[in-house]
Amino acid sequence: MPHLNGIKVVYFDLDDTLCGYWNASKAGLRRAFGEHAPEGVTVEEMVIHWAEAYREFAPQVKTERWYEPYLTSGEPTRTEQMHMALRRAGHDDRTRAEALSRAYMLYRDAELQLFEDAIDVLTALRGRFELGLITNGPADIQRMEIATLGIGQFFDHVFIEGEMREGKPKPGVFARANEAARSRPEETVMVGNSFGHDIAPAIAAGWYGFWIRRDSDVPPSAHPNTKPEDRPADSVPPTATINALSELLPWLID
Ligand SMILES: [Mg+2]
Structure with missing residues (x-):
């Protein structure tokens, strides 16, 4: 060599x-959805909704509206993406999106x-x-x-x-x-x-x-x-x- x-x-x-990071993300999502998924929606279903929301939202992160706040804090884009995932699950619930966003961030960090x-x-x-x-x-x-x-x-x-x-x-x-x-x-x-x-x-x-x-x-x-x-x-x-x-x-x- x-x-x-x-x-x-x-x-x-x-x-x-x-x-x-991806292993921590996966574990963090499961723990967050385990606690805060809407009634009648399983963890597996929420992970799929989140993945679809991620693919839809990822190209927007670099746009003018989202990139400036994203540089300082992961919170706005993370919460928006959770809100999109909840809407896909039939629950347009901003308060729950905020709770999920926070839980995901904390659990992902704990799993890192x-x-x-x-x-x-x-x-x-x-x-x-x-x-x-x-x-x-x-x-x-x-x-x-x-x-x-x-x-x-x-x-x-x-x-x-x-x-x-x-x-x-x-x-x-x-x-x-x-x-x-x-x-x-x-x-x-x-x-x-x-x-x-x-x-x-x-x-x-x-x-x-x-x-x-x-x-x-x-x-x-x-x-x-x-x-x-x-x-x-x-x-x-x-x-x-x-x-x-x-x-x-x-x-x-x-
Ligand atoms: Mg890397």
Whole structure:
């Protein structure tokens, strides 16, 4: 296996790279619907309504009406989506949507866990390289995740979409990360689970890109039997595809 020389900084994506966000989301939804689903509607039915509402609403999050509030707080879009799910279930109930939104946020956070090798890998890299996080999502939720997981102390640089007011895959995000670390692109590594958001833009910026793929990486909104994301046929390949964070170490440490 080739060893990378001259690396100065290693950036990680957070959700489904260091921690199991989709697993937490699925468990959080089930707990929230278990408590607050309208009478006569099962948890399974509510999950399906939520998934349909998610697919319908996701393209709107980046529109002018929703993106500004979304950057600061996950609450408005999360509650709107719950309201849409309830309407699909035949219950147009804003108060219940607010209760569901809050329960989902709290239970998802309670269910959030690092992958089993995350702490060992961060500990092994810490001190040898500068470490950073580049994560998309609202500022409040991303900060809460970092605190819940107790990993803030590992990182010299933390870039959050909500705080930068732009997110991956925008090239400006990667330029900003190089600037903060005073690293050249060829001294910089990105580790992420999304080919489109993490790896393709990192490779385009001249970084090394490690694409981490796991079976758990399927959103609750995906159609049944959906497989994890594939790489577009015409894309530049990642430096390597890995299945566990620990597979990074031989590339980076003698
Ligand atoms: Mg991710």
